[in-house]
Amino acid sequence: MKYSIDNFISDSKEVFDRISEKANSAVNMSKAYVEKAQLRVKLREKYYDLGKLCYNMHKNDSDETGNMKNLIKEIKMLEAELEYAEEASGKPKVCSFCGAKNSADNVFCSKCGEKL
Numbered sequence: 001m002k003y004s005i006d007n008f009i010s011d012s013k014e015v016f017d018r019i020s021e022k023a024n025s026a027v028n029m030s031k032a033y034v035e036k037a038q039l040r041v042k043l044r045e046k047y048y049d050l051g052k053l054c055y056n057m058h059k060n061d062s063d064e065t066g067n068m069k070n071l072i073k074e075i076k077m078l079e080a081e082l083e084y085a086e087e088a089s090g091k092p093k094v095c096s097f098c099g100a101k102n103s104a105d106n107v108f109c110s111k112c113g114e115k116l
């Protein structure tokens with residue numbers, strides 16, 4: 001039995017398919033990772049804005065309640081989006097050292113730094 005060019009082509013195709021499958025899932029994983037990171041940055045900005053509003057309110061004795069309520073609404077939406085993204089990325093990893101729940105794609109515990 002000889003190894004024909006057809007065998008070679010079909011084997012190569014199989015290898016290629018397998019590699020691109022892996023690459024695709026890696027791309028999807030890093031996409032989800034970037035998406036979550038962006039959400040966390042947005043959230044941090046909103047918390048910052050909220051703190052600033054609160055500070056100005058007390059400093060200038062002005063009423064920022066309306067603005068604060070709007071910000072809190074935005075924060076709630078971002079938190080829900082982040083929670084959804086966390087759930088979509090798989091089971092959380094529980095740290096064996098401190099018991100903290102970590103994102104499925106975390107390599108180290110976000111609380112204590114232990115390798116997961």
Ligand SMILES: [Zn+2]
Nearest residue numbers: 095098109112
């Ligand atoms: Zn930990």
